[in-house]
Amino acid sequence: MPGITAFPPFPENVPTHPLLVIDYQLVKAGDEEEIDKFWKAATTLGFWYLKNHGADELVDQMFNMGAETMDLPLEEKLKFEQGDDGMSFGYKAPGANATDESGARDTVEFINISQDDALAFPKPVHRTYPSTVNARMAWTIRPFIEHSAEVNLVLMEVLAKRLGFREGLLADKHRLDETSGSETRCIKNPPRPGGISEEKAALGAHTDFGSMTFLHNRLGGLQVMPPGSDNWQYIKPLPGHAVCNLGDAMYIFSGGILKSNLHRVVPAPGAQAAFPRWSLAMFTRPGDSVVLRALTEESPIVADAVKYAQDTSIFESDQTSKEWFARRIKYQRTKNQKGPETWRQSRGTEHRPDAA
Numbered sequence: 001m002p003g004i005t006a007f008p009p010f011p012e013n014v015p016t017h018p019l020l021v022i023d024y025q026l027v028k029a030g031d032e033e034e035i036d037k038f039w040k041a042a043t044t045l046g047f048w049y050l051k052n053h054g055a056d057e058l059v060d061q062m063f064n065m066g067a068e069t070m071d072l073p074l075e076e077k078l079k080f081e082q083g084d085d086g087m088s089f090g091y092k093a094p095g096a097n098a099t100d101e102s103g104a105r106d107t108v109e110f111i112n113i114s115q116d117d118a119l120a121f122p123k124p125v126h127r128t129y130p131s132t133v134n135a136r137m138a139w140t141i142r143p144f145i146e147h148s149a150e151v152n153l154v155l156m157e158v159l160a161k162r163l164g165f166r167e168g169l170l171a172d173k174h175r176l177d178e179t180s181g182s183e184t185r186c187i188k189n190p191p192r193p194g195g196i197s198e199e200k201a202a203l204g205a206h207t208d209f210g211s212m213t214f215l216h217n218r219l220g221g222l223q224v225m226p227p228g229s230d231n232w233q234y235i236k237p238l239p240g241h242a243v244c245n246l247g248d249a250m251y252i253f254s255g256g257i258l259k260s261n262l263h264r265v266v267p268a269p270g271a272q273a274a275f276p277r278w279s280l281a282m283f284t285r286p287g288d289s290v291v292l293r294a295l296t297e298e299s300p301i302v303a304d305a306v307k308y309a310q311d312t313s314i315f316e317s318d319q320t321s322k323e324w325f326a327r328r329i330k331y332q333r334t335k336n337q338k339g340p341e342t343w344r345q346s347r348g349t350e351h352r353p354d355a356a
């Protein structure tokens with residue numbers, strides 16, 4: 001863990017939301033009881049803890065890569081900035097994204113590394129990266145991305161089977177040989193300076209843009225707003241457990257059966273606030289050409305879900321994954337904010353555009 005070897009425990013006196021604990025090895029082996037539990041998590045909150053995922057060592061190395069990168073001078077990091085046109089890959093400086101429609105700025109900095117760039121390294125597919133990323137591309141980043149992409153795809157295939165999709169349908173929508181927005185992200189939030197409210201969003205309320213997220217963190221700060229609640233609740237980090245969640249693409253493909261829940265990041269709670277907060281995600285997203293609409297022709301279960309949905313517009317879009325993704329990235333950039341209307345253009349399936 002960069003920067004910290006020991007840190008205060010997660011406080012007892014903050015509201016937390018319990019998640020189901022899913023054993024990756026059992027799900028992979030086809031254990032029906034475990035898959036029932038996984039299905040419940042995926043169709044209620046869309047978040048779960050994942051144990052036995054086999055990524056811990058690679059995660060530690062990825063955090064080292066993140067620390068080496070964030071330690072570079074800002075001027076150097078800015079040479080690799082995402083830009084304001086809707087590309088996600090590269091460095092994002094603190095404050096470069098808005099966190100709500102008032103244009104409040106985020107406080108996190110992060111480095112996003114494209115799956116395509118990592119797999120094709122040293123040949124750039126989308127862009128080039130800082131020296132600290134290049135140095136670890138072959139022996140830290142590529143293995144982490146390959147392992148994480150496999151975890152996500154195995155889990156997605158299990159959900160696909162329950163949805164009644166033919167084997168390989170979701171794999172076809174997430175082919176490793178088609179360019180996509182899939183990426184890994186290492187995030188640093190600075191220690192909370194005195195005077196900043198515990199409620200100040202470090203990373204604004206959002207649903208994830210793609211299909212599935214494999215997330216690792218040590219300090220608290222991640223919060224969800226569970227369906228039917230108006231309160232933010234912390235997800236308590238558990239040693240050895242990843243936090244996984246579904247994104248908008250799976251919500252749309254499944255006609256709303258699978259959930260993509262609203263979440264945000266605030267400063268680490270209690271005494272943890274004095275430490276920098278690091279997190280690491282692998283986002284699996286559909287191939288660039290995949291159209292984001294409910295797969296009603298592939299499953300009567302999905303067709304039924306859409307038939308009874310109150311608002312079906314989100315399930316009938318003709319946006320490709322590439323368009324959807326670029327729009328969401330572009331309109332959350334601070335530079336592009338021209339009022340609430342631009343902010344709304346950054347939104348996906350969030351049904352609470354006022355939450356922040």
Ligand SMILES: O=C(O)CCC(=O)C(=O)O
Nearest residue numbers: 187208217222265279281
């Ligand atoms: O840092 C975290 O715990 C979550 C980050 C997140 O939600 C995201 O990057 O989409």
Ligand SMILES: [Fe+2]
Nearest residue numbers: 206207208263
């Ligand atoms: Fe997220």
